[in-house]
């Protein structure tokens with residue numbers, strides 16, 4: 001049992017194990033291009049808009065080229081990245097304004113609470129798009145068809161819909 005796990009894990013790295021198999025290497029995927037497209041909510045493969053049919057809902061597949069995007073595992077990484085970025089913008093500004101002008105607490109509240117909210121809401125889809133496209137470019141999770149994590153569209157998408165459709 002241990003041997004099967006080891007050989008299964010080692011299989012993608014050592015293609016020389018199968019001499020008769022002539023597997024063509026997958027086409028390279030540009031990370032900077034994928035990040036740029038993700039920041040604009042565009043498909044990592046073709047650059048067409050429409051990755052988010054709703055605010056943070058990633059489309060299962062690109063309407064233009066059919067690239068499967070449901071393989072992403074963004075999970076809580078986009079909120080984490082958003083908090084990181086917004087914190088590094090708002091906190092220094094807050095300290096700077098306090099040092100320069102020492103305004104009353106009400107002014108701080110009126111400035112930083114709306115700014116934080118607006119920045120978070122604006123950056124969330126941008127960073128989520130970048131993270132989804134980064135996973136695509138690095139062939140993480142099911143984005144690599146040869147991966148054990150690959151799930152066909154039917155298995156990944158229809159099962160929850162069938163369950164939800166049942167009365």
Ligand SMILES: [Zn+2]
Pocket residue numbers: 043044045046047048062063064065066067
């Ligand atoms: Zn596409």
